[in-house]
Amino acid sequence: MSNETAEKKMIRGGQFIVTETAAEDVFTPEDFSDEQQMMKESVREFVDKEIVPHKERFEKKDYALTEEVMRKAGEMGFLGIAVPEEYDGLGMGFVSTMLVCDYISGATGSIATAFGAHTGIGTMPITLYGTEEQKKKYVPKLATGEWFGAYCLTEPGAGSDANSGKTKAELTEDGKHYKINGQKMWISNAGFCNVFVVFARMGDDKNITGFIVENDPSNGISMGEEEHKLGIHSSSTRQVFFNDCLVPVENMLAGQGEGFKIAMNALNVGRIKLAAACLDAQRRVISLATQYANDREQFNTPIAKFGAIRKKIADMATNAYVGESASYRAAKGIENRIHARQEAGETFAQSELKGVEEFAIECSILKVAVSEDMQECADEGIQIYGGMGFSADAPMEAAWRDARISRIYEGTNEINRMLAVGMLVKKAMKGHVNLLEPAMAVGQELTSIPSFDTPDYSQLFAEEKEMLAKLKKVFLMVAGSAVQKLGTELEKHQQLLLAASDILIEIYMAESAILRTEKNVNRSSEEAQKEQIAMSKLYLYKASKVIQAKAEEGIAGFAEGDEQRMMLMGLKRFTKYANLPNVIELRNTIADKVTEENKYPF
Amino acid sequence: MSNETAEKKMIRGGQFIVTETAAEDVFTPEDFSDEQQMMKESVREFVDKEIVPHKERFEKKDYALTEEVMRKAGEMGFLGIAVPEEYDGLGMGFVSTMLVCDYISGATGSIATAFGAHTGIGTMPITLYGTEEQKKKYVPKLATGEWFGAYCLTEPGAGSDANSGKTKAELTEDGKHYKINGQKMWISNAGFCNVFVVFARMGDDKNITGFIVENDPSNGISMGEEEHKLGIHSSSTRQVFFNDCLVPVENMLAGQGEGFKIAMNALNVGRIKLAAACLDAQRRVISLATQYANDREQFNTPIAKFGAIRKKIADMATNAYVGESASYRAAKGIENRIHARQEAGETFAQSELKGVEEFAIECSILKVAVSEDMQECADEGIQIYGGMGFSADAPMEAAWRDARISRIYEGTNEINRMLAVGMLVKKAMKGHVNLLEPAMAVGQELTSIPSFDTPDYSQLFAEEKEMLAKLKKVFLMVAGSAVQKLGTELEKHQQLLLAASDILIEIYMAESAILRTEKNVNRSSEEAQKEQIAMSKLYLYKASKVIQAKAEEGIAGFAEGDEQRMMLMGLKRFTKYANLPNVIELRNTIADKVTEENKYPF
Ligand SMILES: Cc1cc2nc3c(=O)[nH]c(=O)nc-3n(C[C@H](O)[C@H](O)[C@H](O)COP(=O)(O)OP(=O)(O)OC[C@H]3O[C@@H](n4cnc5c(N)ncnc54)[C@H](O)[C@@H]3O)c2cc1C
Ligand SMILES: Cc1cc2nc3c(=O)[nH]c(=O)nc-3n(C[C@H](O)[C@H](O)[C@H](O)COP(=O)(O)OP(=O)(O)OC[C@H]3O[C@@H](n4cnc5c(N)ncnc54)[C@H](O)[C@@H]3O)c2cc1C
The missing domain is CATH 2.40.110.10 (Butyryl-CoA Dehydrogenase, subunit A, domain 2)
Known part of the structure; x- marks a missing residue:
């Protein structure tokens, strides 16, 4: 199979915005292989043993401890996951790399950063761009933790x-x-x-x-x-x-x-790994907050029974679930792409670089979305702890401070937001993603009479998938018109770009959760996935609200008169639910499960 | 004039939700007397001299420094503002009390808390509930800072x-x-x-x-x-x-x-003062962030010229302006009420207590809204500083940490949210605020045919005031139906209560800014108040979005079928702009002014 053919068969980065992805085609955390499961467990054990007990020392600026833990991580092989075996790494795939990054980062941002800086931007540029001599000289030392x-x-x-x-x-x-x-x-x-x-x-x-x-x-x-x-x-x-x-x-x-x-490519990998590095931290905060809420009584009632707290727990769990869904979906997309390129005879380095670059849009999307979810999660974790949350002895305090950096480094979230849309437009110009035709189709739909048929929504996610399709039209409508009107000047209209980017981000995240859940329902049952269904619906609803608001802001920013009216009509149609979800009920379903299991259970 | 008559003539707390307030009837920061202006300047000078230069010591847990600054504040008379002259205080009105609390709190949360705890919950219970002997023995010492x-x-x-x-x-x-x-x-x-x-x-x-x-x-x-x-x-x-x-x-x-x-009444005063205590902190963060943004260049451009940064600056300034507007509006409402009661022959203590209690709803609203604005402001301040924002040497870092406590103490924001609506419902039951009739009128409006006249929007804020009136209908529709359906069970439906509360909060805040600006336009010109007009419009627009979302969530939570459809139609009508504001343009107007003046200029 030639390069070209291999490329054509694969899902391209950014393509999600114009195509419907089948649930069977996405990878989910439930698809981890036995090997990956074992790796996950062993990293989690490592963290529980080597990091969690020393939390206080980590807060007291014990840099030597960080070095020591990193050295031990090297002994365990965790620093070499992404490094080919010939350079003393484990040569595992991209998904496994993400997985280790995810689970090693949960207990303290200090290790998350040290690990990310070392294995990502510190090691990968040499592994991917180095000459054979450079790689032989440096990479084995870095992969094993002999050097940092x-x-x-x-x-x-x-x-x-x-x-x-x-x-x-x-x-x-x-x-x-x-x-x-x-x-x-x-x-x-x-x-x-x-x-x-x-x-x-x-x-x-x-x-x-x-x-x-x-x-x-x-x-x-x-x-x-x-x-x-x-x-x-x-x-x-x-x-x-x-x-x-x-x-x-x-x-x-x-x-x-x-x-x-080199720097930009290193950052692409860094970004998606940073998203992963914000996942287990969320799971841990959610579990701790749930345990506290179940234990803490006020007004003779465990606070976990109060709607105000249940809402928080449900929202936190939902974001974590969505973040996982999107992170591993993209990771596997990258892994597949790398694999196909290697099959087609490209070098490890070449295929790795191109594979990640292909998904640079998703990398930026994930970096922004998951870092912000993590901040929110820690923030609500503090609030659930009440006054105790403000104490440095409570676990959330450090999580909240640590989370703040993820919105700044590896490209600030503003830069990544603008990049996501900017790269998509460039891809469209290059013909790698066909935005033009779908955008024109939406334009036509705006001026045509909408169908008044009542669709059949009896199947799971039927309405949600229709909604997703409509939300993609919102993006095409807003971004399409903006490009048409402003052309290369668009870059200067940052508020517009940011609004478009938020639409893009919400779509990817919401879709990822729905596809993951659908895939899992297909191999179990709706009953078994009741809470995951609720989380997917809840997130999509919230996404639709963000998208409605951002699109309206954008439209008001560049369209006037009849054109504005027409687009607003379209926006209304594209964001309207036939059956408005009862989000309070959805949250209760989710909170019931999390508080019963007394931890993040998904 | 009897008590009763005096009461009837005054604006009652919570009444804003069912009445239209005239711009002339609200107090604004532009109405500060000369004495108040002088007080403001002297407090600000004090902070710049005694607190700002020692920022690092405050972060290093120098408790003695806090005590020393508090002692000096006592020497300046700042601790006795609210205390009657007979107990060695300055016996100034409620607005002046707010003002000192506002300006003394801007540079560090450590002093904000020490000041609040001492002058508020530490001193006021004795001043207001003490016997003559108790007051004579303790209050003068507390008012002068001899004791804490x-x-x-x-x-x-x-x-x-x-x-x-x-x-x-x-x-x-x-x-x-x-x-x-x-x-x-x-x-x-x-x-x-x-x-x-x-x-x-x-x-x-x-x-x-x-x-x-x-x-x-x-x-x-x-x-x-x-x-x-x-x-x-x-x-x-x-x-x-x-x-x-x-x-x-x-x-x-x-x-x-x-x-x-006693505890609850002390908290009422504490809450509105806590809102004040989050105002100057916002102004200072905005000024510092603006100066940094004007200085810092990336891509050969001061970052203050980038839309992403301008958006932040505009939003930060808007929230601060709105917070000021609402805080001083409520403060004067309280002061008037106290005054009327004193005129009617009540004791200082009695009138003070009842005056504040009357506005307990506004106190809770302000506590929640302004504490969250402050958090957001510091958060964006950090983001504007980029990596530098994460440094403990940058001014935002402490502001962000300090802000976190305001959402927890003096009643958590969850508790205050639920209180705001809960107290309003109680007031309605007692007949102190007539919610029932307006709620029924809205109910009727829902089933009647809407007018298709195009109103005349040529006057300043004509459309905004219509929008405000409609948003109040949204509250009445949602809260009214909830009370009707759930009765005393409503308390258990916290997610619903929280949604209703957010609607209430947004209305009060948005209205306060519009009234302030209108009053000031009437004594200057639209041109002179261009940016204030933009901020008022921007905030109202954002409020309308929050309200739309929260109301929809509420409606989906308790209404089904035809009833739900009818209420959603009403909601659509009540949140629809005839002329959608161009928020991007509004933000640019605001950001231009702030970056030109290189500080928070309002
Ligand atoms: C730095 C600091 C200074 C303080 N200063 C003082 C002081 O000077 N004097 C003083 O007396 N106190 C002080 N406090 C205490 C402060 O007032 C309490 O922390 C606050 O009232 C919350 O109580 P809690 O910590 O017990 O939280 P909890 O009441 O346990 O609340 C935990 C969580 O449950 C939620 N919750 C609780 N009840 C309900 C409910 N019925 N429905 C829904 N949600 C609910 C809360 O909103 C919160 O999210 C201070 C606290 C701190 C951290
Ligand atoms: C704890 C920490 C660890 C770090 N580790 C490393 C490391 O190991 N190696 C390394 O090389 N770097 C590292 N960094 C640096 C980090 O990558 C930068 O801080 C980050 O890229 C932002 O750059 P800056 O701080 O100069 O902010 P600036 O670029 O000055 O940004 C300031 C603000 O302006 C905005 N802005 C900038 N340009 C634009 C634009 N064109 N349009 C709109 N808005 C814009 C930003 O979003 C931000 O809000 C680290 C930083 C920190 C704080």
Whole structure:
């Protein structure tokens, strides 16, 4: 099978917005293989043994403890999941990589960050872009935790605008070294890492270049003090200064000027893994909050019996379930794509890079959605604990602080929101996703008379799937008209882009939960999936509300008069339920289950 | 004029939901007297001089610094604003009390809490319920900051259920003392206070009783260590243990079993002041974030020019403006009521208590709305700072942590939400607010044919006022039907209550901003109030969206079939704009002004 054919057969990234995905075609956490289940259990045990008991030390900035736990994680093989066996990794697939990242990150953001920075942006650029020599030299050490990695992209003046760094690299006169000078900021793992991936500019190059730099203080490398941070207290974060630091010429990564591409691709993987890293943290907060709510009595009643608390528990569980659904759906999409490319003869690195890049839209969507769900979850966790939630001795306090960083790094959520839509538009222009025809069809539908048939909604999710299809039309209507009207100026209309992005995000998340549940109902029963059905319906309803509001905001922003009226009519039609769900009842169904099981049970 | 007549002439608390208030009848921050302006300036100067420069010490748990600043605030007279002159206070009105609370609280939550606990719940119970002897003995010391007060209500088992405490008080055999035994928790100012207001139960009384207890370690009073908290790091918070603590009989506050009433009334005042205490903190965060956004460049552009940032700044400014509008509107309502009662011959204490109690609904509304706006404001402040926002050296980090407590204490926001609607229903039952007739009128309107006239919207806020009137109908429709259907069972339907409460809250907040702006336009011009008009419109639009969603949730929760359809039709009609506002444009108008002035300018 040629590359082309393989590509055509697969689901493309971003395509979800214009196609209906069959439930059978999505991967769900219930599809984990035995091997994956075992891996999950072993990571969870590791966390319960090595991290949970030391929570207090993690909050007291015990950087050495982080290093120690990371070292142990290396011994367990957790740092090498994504690394090919030839470089001493486990060579497992993308789903397994996500899974380990998910379960290792649940108990403290300090380890989540250290793990993410090391295995993701610290190791992957070398694994994927390194020469054979570079890989042989560095990757086995990184995969086993003998060495630790860090990633030096950000500078005081270059954050979101990552390609604007001032750090310089120049060839020495003897041609044997590059001399690096500059200041990097916010470098995770800096305090205990052995090797940096450093981005610097050669001459007046448009794009930066990547280098592998060993951490050697005698070679012009020095560091600032540990930053005092709001959260992730035991994650080492320092400034790193390069002062005539000499790097052997063979340590350039890929070619000159290739650094920006490396950096961006590393971030794609980083983003979806960051979503995973916000999942088990939610599960743990939900379980703890539920246990507290079942135990704590006020007015002679366990507070878990109060509607105000049940609402929170139901919403928290729903978001976690949706986040899982979407994260593993996308992960498997990536894994399939990588697999197909490898089958077609591409190298590991090439297929891995292209596979993730294909799903860059989903990576941004997930990064935004799941990081915000995590924040919300910790916030409600605190509220359920009442005054006790404000105590540093309560488990939510750190979760709330730690969650805050996930909305900032790996590209702020604003940048990722805009990227998601921006990349989709670009894909459409390239013909990789056919947005134009469906958008035009929606345009026509707006001016035609709607059907007044009453559809048959007797089948599970029949109305929900119709709603999803309609919500996709909302996106096409809003984004389509915006592109048409504003063309390349669209980029400047950020409020509009953000609104469109929220629509896109909600659709992907809602659809993922519905497909997961449908697939599981097909292999069990509606009764067995009662609560999952409720969560899927609840989320879709809430998504439809967000989408209605964001679309209206967008439409009011660029359309007037008759055109506006027509689009608003369409919007009304596209967001209208024939049978309004009773969300209070849905929440009660969910809360019953969670409080009965006394933990996040899905 | 008799009491009755005076009462009838005044706006009653909660009445806003069924009447149209004239702009001329609301008080706005632009109505501050010269004396109030001076007070505001002097408090602000005090904060800039005594608090801002020591920010780092406040974060490092420097409890002594809090005490020192409080002592200085006492020297300035700030602790005695609300205390009558005869007890060495300044005897200023309720608006001035709010104003000082507002401006003294902006720079750190530690002082906000210490100030609130001392002047509010620590001092007011004695001022309002004390005997002449008690007042003479304690109030002057508290008003001047010679002594500090604290308030001991909460216990490990009694938080939201404040009347369920286990602390006991029993008369000693000689009849000269009460002996207090029990454990109090989360007591603000405990570490440096001289006198406690303690609530304890006599025998098997249904209600608790209040006592004035001097802090004397040799009298069976001991304390836990300082609690480790998420925020307000220099606010002293300790457990307080009473072990055969002897209190002279003359130190009982009001009568036996009167404590719960005292506690609840103290909380009413505490709540509206807590709203005030979240205002200047917002202004300061907005100003700092705006300055940062104007300075910080990415992509060769000050980030303040990006739509994503402008949206945040506009939303933050709008919420702060709305919060100010509603807080001072309610404060003046209370002040007027107090004044009228005093005119009618009531005592200071009596009129003060009844005046605040009358507006207990607004107090709860404000507590919830403004505390949540503050959290949101700090959160966006962090996001505008990017990675720097996560640094403990950036100003938002502490603001975000400090803000978290305001949603928990003085009654959690859940409790206050439910109280707001609960109290309104009770007021209606008592005939103090006529909900029934308007609710029935809405019921009739639902079944009648709507008018298709196009109203004249040429006057400023014509459409907005119509929208407000319609949103009130939404509340009456939802709450009215809920009461009708569920009667006293309504209390058990908390999700419904919460939805109704959000509707109530949004209406009060939106209306307050519109009335403030209208009043100011009438004395200047639309041009001069361009941005305030934009903020009022933006907030109302967002409120209408929240209200639409919450009402729909409620309706789906208790109505089915034809009834549901009818109510949803009504809801559609009641939330529909004839001219959809362009919120993107509104935000741009607001952001232009804030970024130009480089601070919160309203
Ligand atoms: C704890 C921590 C750990 C980190 N670890 C690492 C690491 O290991 N390696 C590394 O290289 N970096 C790391 N970072 C840096 C991180 O990736 C950056 O902080 C992040 O990319 C944001 O950049 P910035 O802080 O410069 O914010 P800015 O880019 O200055 O952003 C400020 C605000 O402006 C907005 N903004 C910026 N540009 C635009 C635009 N074009 N349109 C609209 N809005 C815009 C942002 O969304 C944000 O709200 C870390 C940061 C922290 C805080
Ligand atoms: C920093 C700090 C300072 C404080 N200062 C003081 C002080 O000076 N003096 C003092 O007396 N107290 C003080 N408090 C205590 C504070 O008032 C209580 O924490 C607060 O009233 C909540 O009570 P709780 O913590 O017991 O929570 P709980 O009442 O146990 O509430 C837990 C959760 O259940 C919910 N809940 C409870 N009852 C119901 C219900 N009937 N229906 C629905 N939901 C319900 C709550 O909303 C919350 O989400 C302070 C607390 C803190 C953290």
